[in-house]
Amino acid sequence: MDEEIQKLLPLTPTVFHMLLALADGEKHGYGIMRAVEEETQGQMQIRIGSLYGSIGRMMEARLIEETNERPDPELDDERRRYYGLTAFGRQVLTAEAARIAQAMAVIQGKQILGKV
Amino acid sequence: MRAVFRLSEWLYGVLLRLYPKRFRTAYGQQMRQRFRDACRVAYRQNGGGGVLALWLPTLLDLVKSALEERAQQGEITMFKARLVTLAGPLTMLVGVLWLMACVGDFVFRLGAEGNEAFLGLVAIPFFFSFFPLLFALIGIRQRFHPVVGSLGRVGLALSVAGGAGVLVSVLTNILLSGLVPEAGPHLWANYAAVFCVLSIRVGFILFGVDMQRYHMLPRWNWLPLLLGLTVVLSLPLDWFGVPAFLPAQWATPYLHFAVSGVCWLLFGLTLLGPGRAPQATAAV
Structure with a gap:
């Protein structure tokens, strides 16, 4: 399993931020787009075509899956499809986060960003 | 305003044909819906100009991702x-x-x-x-x-x-x-x-x-x-x-x-x- 995870690292920024957006619960496509934009303070915007291309590839890689649950079926459009992290997707996200944290430690050690 | 939405949505639907059929079948409906959502938000924020401004990045992304998908499927x-x-x-x-x-x-x-x-x-x-x-x-x-x-x-x-x-x-x-x-x-x-x-x-x-x-x-x-x-x-x-x-x-x-x-x-x-x-x- 570890080898399978390592093969996927480092993740592309789009995939990483999409996994991050799904880390706190299932979202539909537009929700993922909005979450990525908010979490990156507008520095990353995923457009519709790229979003669904990435969703397709991430589903093929078993990082995410389509879920049947609706947060509130009364309020939600039933045609919307929701996506959530798979167990494997969460492991990949954790491994990538650890890799970034390790790099961050080096950045801090070398005071690239000045004294924090 | 409905005319602008309808025209934009129709045009987007036509342009979706650039994607491979398999991709369109899987995500076409959702993409149309997302585009409709984005149009509404753009209109609420900046009126008709906002909808027009949405088109350029959407078009570039559409062509780029359609080519990627076609390349992916050989x-x-x-x-x-x-x-x-x-x-x-x-x-x-x-x-x-x-x-x-x-x-x-x-x-x-x-x-x-x-x-x-x-x-x-x-x-x-x-x-x-x-x-x-x-x-x-x-x-x-x-x-x-x-x-x-x-x-x-x-x-x-x-x-x-x-x-x-x-x-x-x-x-x-x-x-x-x-x-x-x-x-x-x-x-x-x-x-x-x-x-x-x-x-x-x-x-x-x-x-x-x-x-x-x-x-x-x-x-x-x-x-x-x-x-x-x-x-x-x-x-x-x-x-x-x-x-x-x-x-x-x-x-x-x-x-x-x-x-x-x-x-x-x-x-x-x-x-x-x-x-x-x-x-x-x-x-x-």
Whole structure:
């Protein structure tokens, strides 16, 4: 399993931020787009075509899956499809986060960003 | 406002056809819905201008991701392979269209049909020949690029760029004439088209020189060079002018269409045959 995870690292920024957006619960496509934009303070915007291309590839890689649950079926459009992290997707996200944290430690050690 | 939404959504639905069918079936409906959501947000924030501003990044992303999806599913490779096979028939079609233009030119100059509409009929097959020609040139480049020398590669690239350039400049001219009719004829677009035709010919001269060295066609390896050189039949007239009383004024455009048309036809015929492995004669 570890080898399978390592093969996927480092993740592309789009995939990483999409996994991050799904880390706190299932979202539909537009929700993922909005979450990525908010979490990156507008520095990353995923457009519709790229979003669904990435969703397709991430589903093929078993990082995410389509879920049947609706947060509130009364309020939600039933045609919307929701996506959530798979167990494997969460492991990949954790491994990538650890890799970034390790790099961050080096950045801090070398005071690239000045004294924090 | 509903009209803008409807038009935008309809146009987006049409453009979704750029994606492979499998992708469209899986995500087309959702993408339309997301686009509708994005339109609503853009309108709420910036009105009609916001919806228009949404279009440019959406369009760029759509073309980029559609190409990625097609490449992912191997469709682009398949398309290129198909173009290699089709290069021969397409080149022959170009030859037929040029010969039609040649016959039209001949009849026109004989005075059998002395009106402007007939001149249009002469130009139509010539103009439409550039559509199959572009795909044929791409196919020819795909087939010979890996086996020719650097001169031939430059020539093939020039010819493809020229083929695309002719279509872009002629279509731009038509579009501008429709949108801004009061601006009159756009001469720069005509000059661009002539420059691009010249690029195809120069490209074929370079490619033809390499063909003389490597003999990669099953027969008639001199054809690409001859195709490039037929340019001398048309351009000197336009550039330097020939007095109207000289027979050359009458004969050279006719000859240009005729010789080029026959060359395209024969070249297409040779492309139908299997290719040869490069046989260098100049390199020792």
